[in-house]
Amino acid sequence: MKRTIKDLKNIQDKRVLLRCDFNVPLDKYGDILDATRITASIPTIKYLNDQNCKLIICSHLGRPKGYDKFLSLFPVAVCLMKYFPNKVKFCPKVVGDEVKRDIAKMKSGDILVLENLRFDPREEENDLSFVKELASYADIYVDDAFGVAHRKHASNYGVALKLPNAIGFLIEKELKVFEDAFKNPKKPFVAIFGGAKVKDKLLLIKNIIGKADTVLIGGGMAYTFLLADGIKIGKSIVDLELVDEAKDILVEARKANMKVILPVDHVALKYDRVVKTNNLDADMVGLDIGKRTIKLFAEEIKKAGQIVWNGPLGKYEDKRFRKGTFMVAKAVAKSSAYSIVGGGDSVGAINTLGFADKIDHLSTGGGASMKLMEGKTLPAIEVIDTL
Numbered sequence: 001m002k003r004t005i006k007d008l009k010n011i012q013d014k015r016v017l018l019r020c021d022f023n024v025p026l027d028k029y030g031d032i033l034d035a036t037r038i039t040a041s042i043p044t045i046k047y048l049n050d051q052n053c054k055l056i057i058c059s060h061l062g063r064p065k066g067y068d069k070f071l072s073l074f075p076v077a078v079c080l081m082k083y084f085p086n087k088v089k090f091c092p093k094v095v096g097d098e099v100k101r102d103i104a105k106m107k108s109g110d111i112l113v114l115e116n117l118r119f120d121p122r123e124e125e126n127d128l129s130f131v132k133e134l135a136s137y138a139d140i141y142v143d144d145a146f147g148v149a150h151r152k153h154a155s156n157y158g159v160a161l162k163l164p165n166a167i168g169f170l171i172e173k174e175l176k177v178f179e180d181a182f183k184n185p186k187k188p189f190v191a192i193f194g195g196a197k198v199k200d201k202l203l204l205i206k207n208i209i210g211k212a213d214t215v216l217i218g219g220g221m222a223y224t225f226l227l228a229d230g231i232k233i234g235k236s237i238v239d240l241e242l243v244d245e246a247k248d249i250l251v252e253a254r255k256a257n258m259k260v261i262l263p264v265d266h267v268a269l270k271y272d273r274v275v276k277t278n279n280l281d282a283d284m285v286g287l288d289i290g291k292r293t294i295k296l297f298a299e300e301i302k303k304a305g306q307i308v309w310n311g312p313l314g315k316y317e318d319k320r321f322r323k324g325t326f327m328v329a330k331a332v333a334k335s336s337a338y339s340i341v342g343g344g345d346s347v348g349a350i351n352t353l354g355f356a357d358k359i360d361h362l363s364t365g366g367g368a369s370m371k372l373m374e375g376k377t378l379p380a381i382e383v384i385d386t387l
């Protein structure tokens with residue numbers, strides 16, 4: 001078992017470096033559009049602050065190439081000030097004398113938020129000089145950044161090797177949810193997969209054989225499976241190199257009595273025209289699941305005891321191809337099954353429709369949760385000490 005913050009003793013007055021995932025969406029004025037990722041780490045921050053330690057918080061935000069004023073963590077620090085009045089200070093640097101001065105001035109109970117880690121390219125390179133600098137700020141390291149736990153970066157991997165460490169409540173909860181869901185699934189276990197990256201999801205489907213009762217496949221990845229089943233897919237997105245593997249998975253799944261349901265109709269583009277069709281002609285591009293598929297999927301979702309959903313069922317960014325994803329979100333929210341939703345687009349659909357409180361677990365990490373579902377371990381968690 002990994003050490004958690006509850007196992008850390010005598011941290012009062014100590015300097016604790018906390019890695020969070022505050023990769024929140026911002027509008028062009030720097031206002032936070034969705035603070036879910038911040039609120040998700042509040043229990044960890046509150047617990048550490050209650051221990052009266054000196055808390056130094058770091059995170060990445062977006063994918064900056066060097067300094068980018070539109071990706072500053074300042075709005076995040078302002079958001080935290082509302083939760084911890086008079087305790088939070090923002091440091092506009094990640095490394096250097098200003099950071100060291102601010103840390104030296106901290107009193108027990110203070111919270112210091114550092115600037116975006118990714119303004120320094122050494123963060124993603126897990127560069128040793130950057131690791132040493134970050135490690136020099138603190139006596140203890142805590143990781144609560146589930147969203148990047150599948151990455152080996154300086155602030156979540158390198159630093160953990162240099163300091164006594166623990167995981168925060170958010171990571172602890174995410175790990176438990178996925179472990180329970182795969183070890184003791186409530187039956188029938190219905191998995192829903194969408195999105196375009198077939199390669200990423202093949203392993204996931206392989207790992208779910210023997211655990212899930214039904215798998216519903218939509219989105220761009222469905223066309224590789226449809227082709228593997230000998231069905232015409234027109235000009236829809238496909239990974240031809242993976243068709244044979246998809247065929248093997250379908251055979252294996254059917255042998256194991258796992259029901260795999262593929263789309264039976266589509267919303268497609270025929271040149272510039274949106275068409276609804278059961279069969280994709282050579283000049284059509286399938287971009288969303290159709291009405292009959294939505295109905296089929298909704299019936300399975302209704303019967304489920306547990307649902308895991310990752311990935312949009314269509315080209316969700318385009319309003320014309322959003323219905324499949326929205327209707328599935330609605331069916332999952334309405335279902336009485338234990339529900340877990342992961343991945344930016346699926347979580348986005350749930351939030352847009354205001355269904356967040358109807359889902360048992362909205363994961364804060366799409367990529368990290370996929371790795372767990374593939375049965376893999378996460379490097380940033382592997383390096384945390386065990387009890």
Ligand code: AMP
Nearest residue numbers: 195196197219220286287311314315316
């Ligand atoms: P992923 O990162 O694998 O979860 O894929 C998400 C992306 O899949 C989104 O940007 C969607 O627009 C895209 N997508 C979903 N369905 C389709 C489709 N039928 N054709 C092309 N792209 C799709």
